[in-house]
Amino acid sequence: MRxxxxxxxxxxxxxxxxxxxxxxxxxxxxxxxxxxxGVLKQSIQKKGGEIxxxxxxxxxxxxxxxxxxxxxxxxxxxxxxxxxxxxxxxxVIDGEEKxxxxxxxxxxxxxxxQVYPELQGQVENQECTQEKYNQEVYPNNCDTWxxxxxxxxxxxxxxxxxxxxxLYFPNxxxxxxxxxxxxxxxxxxxx
Amino acid sequence: xxxxxxxxxxxxxxxxxxxxxxILFVTLRTKPQExxxxxxxxxxxxxxxxILKATxxxxxxxxxxxxxxxxxxxxxGIPRQSTCGNGEARQEYLAxxxxxxxxxxxxxxxxxxxxxxxxxxxxxxxxxxxxxCLGEKTVERRIITGSSSGQQERFEMVLEYCTT
Numbered sequence: 408m409r410x411x412x413x414x415x416x417x418x419x420x421x422x423x424x425x426x427x428x429x430x431x432x433x434x435x436x437x438x439x440x441x442x443x444x445g446v447l448k449q450s451i452q453k454k455g456g457e458i459x460x461x462x463x464x465x466x467x468x469x470x471x472x473x474x475x476x477x478x479x480x481x482x483x484x485x486x487x488x489x490x491x492x493x494x495x496x497x498x499v500i501d502g503e504e505k506x507x508x509x510x511x512x513x514x515x516x517x518x519x520x521q522v523y524p525e526l527q528g529q530v531e532n533q534e535c536t537q538e539k540y541n542q543e544v545y546p547n548n549c550d551t552w553x554x555x556x557x558x559x560x561x562x563x564x565x566x567x568x569x570x571x572x573x574l575y576f577p578n579x580x581x582x583x584x585x586x587x588x589x590x591x592x593x594x595x596x597x598x
Numbered sequence: 599x600x601x602x603x604x605x606x607x608x609x610x611x612x613x614x615x616x617x618x619x620x621i622l623f624v625t626l627r628t629k630p631q632e633x634x635x636x637x638x639x640x641x642x643x644x645x646x647x648x649i650l651k652a653t654x655x656x657x658x659x660x661x662x663x664x665x666x667x668x669x670x671x672x673x674x675g676i677p678r679q680s681t682c683g684n685g686e687a688r689q690e691y692l693a694x695x696x697x698x699x700x701x702x703x704x705x706x707x708x709x710x711x712x713x714x715x716x717x718x719x720x721x722x723x724x725x726x727x728x729x730x731c732l733g734e735k736t737v738e739r740r741i742i743t744g745s746s747s748g749q750q751e752r753f754e755m756v757l758e759y760c761t762t
Contacts, residue, residue, distance in 0.1 A: 573648040586665040587651040
């Protein structure tokens, strides 16, 4: 009876020891898995962000070269954006061909903003429209041209990317001169 | 195998596992970040083109008034009958305008821009806006030839871009 009790106690200790070892190893494995999954998730999110950013870069370049907005003089293409074309492009893009442009751009907002020279008065973020164009003070009465806009019902994330561009203001009227200003072509991608 | 040896082997397995996890953690944490060099290069090239094309003022001796570009001011100097500055010299006028452009274009605190225009034949004819980048930078250069005082001159415009 005495020997049996001693054997049982030794066995219990062995069992507890084994359980503890299994427990520690399991904890280590679980911690490893959790850590690895976390790192993997972070890396996938980062990669996803990079891909979106690269896609937006490509789109920025493509938009800059779109004949709808690009400058051209005597059929020769120039490295700038024609602001007069921008006014018409908005109408074209928002018109019958909206579906075509929606397949190209998706859920985005594409705009051009003048940054230099700084405009006097309260014209910050004022959209340039045909109406504004017909005013005598144009182009000093607005600084933004929205080319395309399609917002989802709910926005969880907005990625903004921009590139400096040369803005060309053609001599459309006798009293207006050809001039160049500095602007930014901005793409806001919605998720 | 004795019991003591088994225990030591068990301990070794745990130590090896711990070391493996630590190595994995350190490796993943110190992985170098990739830089979007292509983007910076495209940005500087576009900005330099836009700056040179910009027409901040106009000639008043022509009908209609003809806009004067920054490239033209670098190449030929400030036209006498123009709205460019208030009788300032080319250097002062350009330094002032480039400072405004730099401030308006670069609203991102993490980006550092430096604009330099130098006359390659006259080391004293130099315009410098902004501080130089300390780390890795993207540089865009343009050569502009002109003659402001009857002599052939050669200017170099350099735009430095880096993230801080």
